[in-house]
Amino acid sequence: MKVLIPAVLFIVLAPIAGGLLNGIDRILSARIQKRVGPHLLQPFYDVLKLMKKENVIVNRSQNVYVVCFLVFTIFTGVLFFTGADILLTVFSSTVAGVFLVLGGYSTYSPYSFIGSERELISMMADEPMVIMMAIGMYMVTKSFRISDMIAYGSPILFALPGIFIGYVFVLTIKMKKSPFDLSSSHHAHQEVVSGIKTEFSGKSLALFEVAHWYENIFLLGTIYLFFASNPMVGVVATLAVYFLEICIDNMAARVKWQLLLKSSWLVAIVAGAVNIFVLYLAEYL
Amino acid sequence: MHFVLPIMGFLIFFPLLVMLGMLAIKNRSIRGWAVNLSAFLIAAASVALLVLRFNAREPLRYAVHSGLTGHLMTVASLLITLYIIFASVRDKKYGTLSLAVIQLGCFLTAEIMMDGRGEAECTLLLDNLSMIMVLLVGVVGSLICIFAVGYMEKYHRHKQMADRSREFFAAIFAFISAMFGLAFSNDLTWLLFFWEVTTFCSFKLISYARREDAIRNSYRALMMNIAGGIAFQLGILFLYKAQGVFELDKLILLAPEAVMLPAVLLAFAGLVKSAQFPFSSWLLGAMVAPTPTSALLHSSTMVKAGVYLIIRLSPLFKDTPAGLTIALIGGVTFLLSSLIAISKHNVKKLLAYSTVSTLGLIVLCAGVGTYQTIWTAVLLMIFHAVAKSLLFLSVGTVEQGIESLNIEDMDALIMRMPKVTLCLLIGIAGMFIAPFGMLISKWAALEALIKANPMLSFFVVFGSSATLFFYTKWMGKLIMIKEPAQMQEGHVSGDEWFTMSSLSGLTLFICIAFPLISSYLIDPYIQYVYHQGANMSQSNEIIMLIMLALILLLPLQIFLQSKQKKRVIAYLCGANITENKQDYEANLQYHTAAQTTKEVELRNYYFEGLFGEEKLGKLGLILSVVLLAVLFGVVFI
Numbered sequence: 004m005k006v007l008i009p010a011v012l013f014i015v016l017a018p019i020a021g022g023l024l025n026g027i028d029r030i031l032s033a034r035i036q037k038r039v040g041p042h043l044l045q046p047f048y049d050v051l052k053l054m055k056k057e058n059v060i061v062n063r064s065q066n067v068y069v070v071c072f073l074v075f076t077i078f079t080g081v082l083f084f085t086g087a088d089i090l091l092t093v094f095s096s097t098v099a100g101v102f103l104v105l106g107g108y109s110t111y112s113p114y115s116f117i118g119s120e121r122e123l124i125s126m127m128a129d130e131p132m133v134i135m136m137a138i139g140m141y142m143v144t145k146s147f148r149i150s151d152m153i154a155y156g157s158p159i160l161f162a163l164p165g166i167f168i169g170y171v172f173v174l175t176i177k178m179k180k181s182p183f184d185l186s187s188s189h190h191a192h193q194e195v196v197s198g199i200k201t202e203f204s205g206k207s208l209a210l211f212e213v214a215h216w217y218e219n220i221f222l223l224g225t226i227y228l229f230f231a232s233n234p235m236v237g238v239v240a241t242l243a244v245y246f247l248e249i250c251i252d253n254m255a256a257r258v259k260w261q262l263l264l265k266s267s268w269l270v271a272i273v274a275g276a277v278n279i280f281v282l283y284l285a286e287y288l
Numbered sequence: 289m290h291f292v293l294p295i296m297g298f299l300i301f302f303p304l305l306v307m308l309g310m311l312a313i314k315n316r317s318i319r320g321w322a323v324n325l326s327a328f329l330i331a332a333a334s335v336a337l338l339v340l341r342f343n344a345r346e347p348l349r350y351a352v353h354s355g356l357t358g359h360l361m362t363v364a365s366l367l368i369t370l371y372i373i374f375a376s377v378r379d380k381k382y383g384t385l386s387l388a389v390i391q392l393g394c395f396l397t398a399e400i401m402m403d404g405r406g407e408a409e410c411t412l413l414l415d416n417l418s419m420i421m422v423l424l425v426g427v428v429g430s431l432i433c434i435f436a437v438g439y440m441e442k443y444h445r446h447k448q449m450a451d452r453s454r455e456f457f458a459a460i461f462a463f464i465s466a467m468f469g470l471a472f473s474n475d476l477t478w479l480l481f482f483w484e485v486t487t488f489c490s491f492k493l494i495s496y497a498r499r500e501d502a503i504r505n506s507y508r509a510l511m512m513n514i515a516g517g518i519a520f521q522l523g524i525l526f527l528y529k530a531q532g533v534f535e536l537d538k539l540i541l542l543a544p545e546a547v548m549l550p551a552v553l554l555a556f557a558g559l560v561k562s563a564q565f566p567f568s569s570w571l572l573g574a575m576v577a578p579t580p581t582s583a584l585l586h587s588s589t590m591v592k593a594g595v596y597l598i599i600r601l602s603p604l605f606k607d608t609p610a611g612l613t614i615a616l617i618g619g620v621t622f623l624l625s626s627l628i629a630i631s632k633h634n635v636k637k638l639l640a641y642s643t644v645s646t647l648g649l650i651v652l653c654a655g656v657g658t659y660q661t662i663w664t665a666v667l668l669m670i671f672h673a674v675a676k677s678l679l680f681l682s683v684g685t686v687e688q689g690i691e692s693l694n695i696e697d698m699d700a701l702i703m704r705m706p707k708v709t710l711c712l713l714i715g716i717a718g719m720f721i722a723p724f725g726m727l728i729s730k731w732a733a734l735e736a737l738i739k740a741n742p743m744l745s746f747f748v749v750f751g752s753s754a755t756l757f758f759y760t761k762w763m764g765k766l767i768m769i770k771e772p773a774q775m776q777e778g779h780v781s782g783d784e785w786f787t788m789s790s791l792s793g794l795t796l797f798i799c800i801a802f803p804l805i806s807s808y809l810i811d812p813y814i815q816y817v818y819h820q821g822a823n824m825s826q827s828n829e830i831i832m833l834i835m836l837a838l839i840l841l842l843p844l845q846i847f848l849q850s851k852q853k854k855r856v857i858a859y860l861c862g863a864n865i866t867e868n869k870q871d872y873e874a875n876l877q878y879h880t881a882a883q884t885t886k887e888v889e890l891r892n893y894y895f896e897g898l899f900g901e902e903k904l905g906k907l908g909l910i911l912s913v914v915l916l917a918v919l920f921g922v923v924f925i
Contacts, residue, residue: 059854062769067845074838088828090731094722095835101721101760108764111700111876112858116890123760124893130753138738138745147735201859264898268750276746283742 006085013084013220014077021216022046024223028249035253046216050209058205061110068106069207073214075099080221086150089137093130096221099214100126107199118198122186124260128267129173135275139166140228142282153231160229165278167229169270171244176267177222179215180248182255183263293350295337296412296472299422303330303465310457320437323457324783327430330464334426338419345812347415347537349474354407361481365395368488372510381507387514394521402477402528408535413474416813420666421471421589421596424673427794428588429464431787435681436460436580438781442688443578447497456496460584463489467589471596474536476524476554479597483520483557486590487513493581494574505573512570516560523553536600540817544604548923551604554597555614556919562594562647565621565912571644575636579684582636587643587680588673595650599665603817606657609922617915618651619747624908626754631899635683635693638758639676642719645751646672646726652747653733659814660736663822664729666810667802671725674798675718678791682711685784689776696891701766703773708780709766711788717839718795720752720759723832725799730755732824754899761892768890770876799836803829860888 026043033040042048060066079096082088100122107119141147143162144155152159160167176183187198195201200211226244230237258266306326313319341348369392376385436457444451466485473479487510495506527550528534531542539547563571574586585591598614605611622645629641646668653665685708686701687693702709718724722731730752737745798805806823814822857864863878865885876888 057854059856061856061858063849063853064767064769064846066849067842070845071839071842075835078835078838082831087831088825090734091722091828091831094727094731097756098722098835098839101756101763104760105764105767109767109769110858111768111770111888111890112860113888113890114859119764120761120893123757123764126760127753127757130756131749134734134749134752138734138742138749141738142742196859196861271749279742 009084009086010081013080017077017080017220018213018216021213021218021220022050024219024245025216028245031246031249032253035250046212050212053204053209053212054206056205058207060204060207061112061202065106065109065202066207068102068109069203069210069214071102072099072106073210073217075102076214076217076221080217080224083149083221083224086148086153088147089140089149089152090134090147092149093133093137096218097126097130099218103199106203110202112202114196114201115199117195118186118201121195121260122199124264125176125179125183125186128264129176132169132173132267132271132275133177135271135279136163136166136170136225139163139275139279139282142279142286149228152228156232158230158232158236162282163229163278165274165281169274169278170225171247172270172274173267174222174226174244175248175251176263178219178248180252182251182258184252184257185260185263292337292340292348292414293412295333295340296350296414296468298333299330299337299426299468300465300472302326302333303461303468307458307461307465310454310461313454316441316451316453319454319457320441320783323433323437326461327433331427331430334422334430337414337422337426341414341419343808343812345816347413347816349410349537350412350414351407351409352411354411354475361478362399365481365484366392368484369395372488372491372514376507379503379507381511384507384511384514387511387518391514391518391521394518394525398477398521398525401525402534405528405534408475410535410537411475411478412472413537414472415816416809417596417599417666418471420670420809421592422468424592424670425464425467425471425589428673428677428791429467429584431790432580432584432588432677432681433457433460433464434783435583435787436578438783439580439681439684439688440578441781442779446688449497452496456493456578459489459492459496460580463493463585463590467593470593476527476534476536476539479536480517480520480524483561483593484517486585486593487517487561490574490585490590493585494577496577496581499576501573502576505570505576508573509570512560512567516557516567519553519560520557523550523557526550526553540601540603542604544606544608547604548608548610551601552610552919552923555601555605555610556916558594558597558601559614559617559651560594561597562591562651563644564594564617564648564651565624565644565908566916568621568625568644568908572637572640575640579636579680579687582639583677583680583684587639588677591643591647592669592673595647595654595665595669598651598654599662599669602654602657602662602665604657605655610919611655611657613655613915613919613922615652615655615744617912617919618648618653618655619744620908620911620915621645621648622652623648623747623751623754624904624911626751626758627899628901628904630754630758631894631896631901632758633694633696633894635686635695635698635762636680638695638762639679639683642755642758643672643676645755646676649730649733649748649751652744653736656737656740656744658736658740659818659820660822661733661740662818663806663810663814664732664736666813667732667806668726668729670805671718671729671798671802674791675715675725675795678711678788678795679715679719681784681788681791682708682715685777685780685788686712688779695762695765698762698765699890700768700770700773703769703771704775705777707785708777708788711792712766713763714792714795716759716763718799720755721839723799723835723839725795725802728799728802728824728832765892800833858888 025046030040076099082092104119104123107115144152187200223241227237227241230240372388440453466482469482491510495502560567625641625645632638650665650668653661719726860878865877880886
């Protein structure tokens with residue numbers, strides 16, 4: 004029961020919350036660009052409309068990968084919100100990512116393919132920092148279980164300032180926000196058409212959207228971990244980070260993969276590894 | 289219990305008999321059946337040994353009256369060394385020659401100085417770690433032998449060379465015998481003997497094709513491994529002179545400070561054997577050998593002998609500067625070779641680098657030497673042996689079908705060789721995707737390292753994201769759907785299918801059964817050596833089983849989805865030749881600006897500029913040589 008209730012709650016509520024956040028994102032982005040922007044519920048209308056559209060395919064295997072991507076994204080969130088092992092949660096989200104990439108590869112379409120390659124580079128770029136976040140959390144709480152991290156008495160952030168900065172940096176990659184939205188983007192007129200999503204339509208494309216809602220809620224959950232000792236502060240800080248990501252998205256122009264890879268590994272080494280090293284020294288001296 | 293010793297004897301001597309048989313039998317099909325039958329018997333005997341020893345907590349020790357056996361070993365050692373000296377004079381390989389002469393000198397010195405040492409109290413020892421080695425050699429090794437029957441028949445035709453498969457199988461069976469001996473030996477002089485035999489078999493098998501590069505690479509492997517053998521011999525000698533001991537089980541009970549020099553010398557031999565930086569070049573060169581050789585010697589068993597020895601010694605290295613240095617050598621090897629693997633187009637080279645990197649991870653764990661890291665190291669050994677041999681064999685089969693080892697020629701392989709590709713996908717998933725074997729081990733490695741020393745986990749953090757990259761992009765190439773496609777797997781023989789499907793099944797099986805493997809095989813060994821148990825928590829095991837079930841549902845969906853969907857060809861910005869899938873027979877084509885027609889080609893990233901072999905290899909060489917100097921430095925300080 005202790006596992007079942009949060010699992011069901013996540014599966015039911017996450018897409019609602021994720022869709023609403025996406026609606027807010029679009030309104031805020033519009034206001035930043037001096038537009039009125041769509042209705043708050045527009046993301047839901049979009050998905051419902053996509054569900055009704057014809058599902059045109061390039062080959063019969065491509066949709067299977069999208070379903071797997073969705074299933075593993077949901078599974079990742081379930082692991083997270085039921086308080087499971089943090090490393091296992093990270094690996095599960097990697098599996099979801101691998102399915103996404105394979106879906107793009109399977110179409111043998113130039114645009115999907117480039118999107119997949121870039122998505123894969125993004126995964127290679129952000130994974131070290133994400134795992135370092137998990138290492139840092141363990142060093143503070145002495146447990147790999149997310150439930151223990153949430154129950155930890157004082158704000159984890161104070162022990163992990165470097166890791167927090169580094170993690171927010173790679174969160175931009177994870178949320179596919181500019182300047183790191185290499186693999187696919189909501190914005191029109193880009194060089195890779197729609198990236199990974201180019202060959203997906205109708206229901207499959209709707210699944211992509213829903214998967215991203217689930218993913219965003221999971222990612223915001225990881226931000227919450229840094230502030231979990233005080234739920235009020237936690238929620239406010241998490242939303243503030245989301246707002247920050249929206250601002251970055253609107254301010255920055257897309258970078259090339261070289262800069263993406265080098266900068267995120269550099270951040271992982273400078274902010275993440277140094278933070279862990281300091282914790283290590285504090286513990287053993 | 290009284291069956292155990294005869295089975296151990298059978299495992300060592302029976303392959304030797306088969307070796308002689310292989311040289312004698314001239315008829316190819318009789319030889320094929322003999323190989324299959326012997327492989328089956330060897331596998332059955334290894335499993336029987338497991339059944340007899342099931343749940344045994346205490347190791348089994350035997351004192352063998354060494355009389356005649358000892359003399360035979362001495363003579364065999366001398367003959368091997370003399371042969372190497374003769375061969376290196378013939379082929380004008382003077383580096384190898386001088387090392388072989390030094391080795392002969394060391395050997396004779398040891399024989400004289402250790403004369404009258406008496407009998408070992410325990411010559412053969414069977415505990416769960418040796419049991420795991422026996423199962424790997426017995427089961428995986430036998431499967432590879434069965435595969436080789438079908439493979440080698442085509443090999444000579446493909447490479448346009450004379451059929452010398454009698455020699456090939458003789459060397460393989462001699463090797464299997466030596467590996468069993470190596471796993472059982474507790475007397476270090478015996479262990480060294482079997483160690484040298486595996487080196488010699490590897491030398492013969494690498495040079496099998498007798499092309500110029502094969503000869504050159506075989507001598508490189510030989511030279512490095514002789515250097516390792518010399519260190520091994522000196523280690524035994526120093527140990528005996530200082531402590532009067534020449535058994536492995538006694539060595540690890542001595543005070544670490546007193547035996548650090550011999551332990552480091554033995555570990556050096558282990559580092560060479562498992563191709564750690566700066567010695568990795570011999571393993572990369574060894575890839576010129578026929579694929580079954582790469583699968584058996586150079587990924588699943590022989591190179592594991594090196595890490596096996598280091599794992600055995602690791603209680604001595606726990607919390608010592610030498611242990612930390614060994615861990616760093618492993619860490620550097622793991623990280624850099626994973627990165628180099630990104631830049632490899634040739635899939636055998638990629639697999640070679642990934643093998644080196646996994647061995648590096650095992651060395652990293654063994655150097656740290658806490659009970660959790662050792663648990664992980666053993667787990668890695670098992671998973672890697674099975675999944676990697678599957679990958680090598682499948683890749684060998686692919687090569688015979690498409691005449692290429694280049695990943696770029698493997699576009700849409702799933703349509704051309706569906707069954708082989710399925711084996712490849714299982715093998716690749718086994719190497720890096722949760723919840724399959726290697727990922728379980730990498731995860732365990734991370735947790736164990738974070739607990740022991742978080743700074744060492746950085747190697748794993750960066751190395752495993754490189755692993756993710758190069759395996760996924762290869763996987764992507766395989767699963768592309770590109771029409772029209774032509775079936776290319778008609779050449780695969782029944783033996784080969786048998787082995788590949790067995791290994792695929794085994795890869796899946798050990799993922800599901802790994803909690804059992806852990807608690808019945810690995811944990812008792814850890815308990816015995818460290819008096820502490822290591823296991824994964826049950827809730828995590830359940831989560832992984834759920835993940836496995838989710839992944840296995842994937843193929844089901846293909847059958848479940850409705851077939852009435854409109855199919856179009858991929859979007860090409862309106863420049864495509866035709867829109868309609870039905871009347872579209874040729875490859876995916878588009879109009880160029882000059883109004884010519886061009887076919888779409890998709891090429892992966894390899895990042896040679898960032899992760900090229902030359903650049904990173906040099907860095908690895910410098911780092912590892914410095915670390916080796918430190919390793920011997922800290923012993924003398």
